[in-house]
C-alpha cells in the first residue's frame with residue numbers, strides 16, 4: 225500500500241486520493257465483516273481499491289468504476305504485484321448507468337456485502353437511491369468525505385475554497401438524508417475527511 229501511495233503522491237491530482245488512515249480503516253473493516261462481494265465507485269489510482277482487495281478472500285470480488293482509466297492504470301502494476309488484480313472487475317465510465325442496468329437486471333439486488341463511494345459528491349444522493357437495493361440486508365455502504373473539509377459544520381459565510389463551497393450543500397443534503405433513512409443505521413467516523421457507514425437493516 226505504501227508503494228501505491230508513493231506513486232500517487234507524484235500525480236498532479238494527488239489531493240483526490242483516500243488518506244492512509246482511511247486505507248487502513250477500510251482494510252480492517254472489510255476483514256471484520258468478512259466481505260466477499262464488493263463495489264467501489266471512484267477509483268482514481270486505486271489506493272482504496274488495493275486496501276479493499278487485500279482484505280478480501282482469494283475468491284472475493286470488487287466491481288470498480290471510474291470515468292478515468294488512465295489513473296487506474298498508473299496504480300495497476302502495484303495491484304498486480306500484490307497478487308490481487310484477479311479480484312477486480314474495472315469498468316470505465318460513469319457509475320450511474322451501470323447501477324441502473326444492474327437494478328433493471330434484477331439478479332444483483334441484495335448481493336453486495338460492502339460498497340465504497342468516493343466519486344462525484346453531487347451524485348451521492350442518486351447513488352444512495354440505487355445502492356440501497358444492491359447492498360444486502362446486514363451489508364454496509366461507506367460514503368467518503370462526509371465531513372467535507374470540515375465545511376459541513378462551518379457557518380455558511382465562513383471562507384472556503386470554491387470547490388469546497390460548491391459541493392458543501394450536496395454533502396449536507398446527503399448527511400441529512402442518511403440520518404433520516406429508516407432502512408439503514410449509520411455511524412459517521414472522523415477518519416480521513418469523514419466516512420459515513422450505513423448498515424442496511426431492512
Ligand SMILES: C[S@@+](CC[C@H](N)C(=O)[O-])C[C@H]1O[C@@H](n2cnc3c(N)ncnc32)[C@H](O)[C@@H]1O
Pocket residue numbers: 240241242265266267268269270271272273289290291292295317318319320342343344
Ligand atoms: C476522490 S477520487 C477517488 C479516490 C480513490 N478512492 C482513492 O483511494 O484514491 C474520485 C474519483 O471519482 C471519479 N469519478 C468522478 N465522477 C465519476 C462518475 N460519475 N462515475 C465514476 N467515477 C467518477 C474520478 O474520476 C476520480 O478518480
